[in-house]
């Protein structure tokens with residue numbers, strides 16, 4: 198099977214090993230002459246960035262690099278990015294990296310031309326129509342992890358430092374015009390990031406698959422995405438240079454984000470406040486909550502999970518699938534409790550209450566197949582301890 202193809206769903210994806218070499222041509226066809234290259238500070242020091250910038254240099258592309266991005270981007274990162282975008286007179290963004298760099302790159306391209314504050318464009322009702330859509334700059338997304346799927350998404354997540362909440366900023370034109378999905382760029386990912394980002398892709402597929410509502414297209418994409426993760430994440434984790442496994446994980450990540458237009462659920466509702474309050478790795482936090490949320494939803498999703506298990510060749514129905522998740526967590530060294538994830542964690546009743554209250558108002562809570570009440574969120578939190 199060839200790993201190279203061209204997709205136009207939901208946007209154009211140039212998929213395959215080595216395709217980052219096409220970046221100058223992609224910029225030209227998007228009409229971007231002076232891109233701002235947005236990445237994160239860790240990645241900026243690695244050869245993967247130097248090699249990509251060398252491609253731009255060789256093609257004579259005028260660009261500047263911006264890398265002041267925290268793992269969970271905050272408003273000051275956005276302000277600095279916009280400042281760089283305007284002062285460099287840039288006309289588009291190359292969003293290069295994992296979820297934080299991709300999201301911040303998309304947010305800079307979106308917000309640089311707007312006059313209202315960013316929080317006015319939170320993903321609530323039709324708030325996105327407040328934006329001046331003609332002022333949104335184009336984005337080329339180049340993921341270097343396989344998890345977030347932000348490269349095929351129409352939103353960016355930004356943490357509000359005042360309220361310590363993660364907000365989803367949405368606009369249809371935030372969807373990158375072209376994605377270069379080159380699995381070779383993910384080869385250098387440390388094991389922990391391979392595991393965490395991969396578990397995020399799995400959580401996206403699984404929660405989308407379990408979310409209520411009629412969306413067979415998303416269901417089908419999620420189903421195959423889950424199979425790809427279960428079969429390839431252990432391979433990519435064991436041998437980071439396994440390009441075929443890396444390619445399948447990159448597909449699964451894009452599939453998860455494509456499928457979750459159907460909805461997410463309580464894994465993410467709990468993971469978001471934990472990430473906002475403790476700056477934990479998003480995918481690892483999801484992995485921690487995954488089995489408990491499966492149990493909580495079991496009365497409603499059991500039949501669906503049986504079908505999923507059968508498709509993935511797992512025997513034992515729901516219980517078989519749950520065991521598979523537990524085995525995967527062990528194989529990938531996922532922290533087994535919240536205290537393992539957050540060393541030195543002390544959580545009093547007020548803090549638990551706060552997390553539960555944040556979880557039930559998280560935008561993802563509405564997609565959970567069983568209503569996530571405050572009591573339920575507290576019980577799930579307790580299980581994770």
Ligand SMILES: [Fe+2]
Nearest residue numbers: 397401465479
């Ligand atoms: Fe996620």
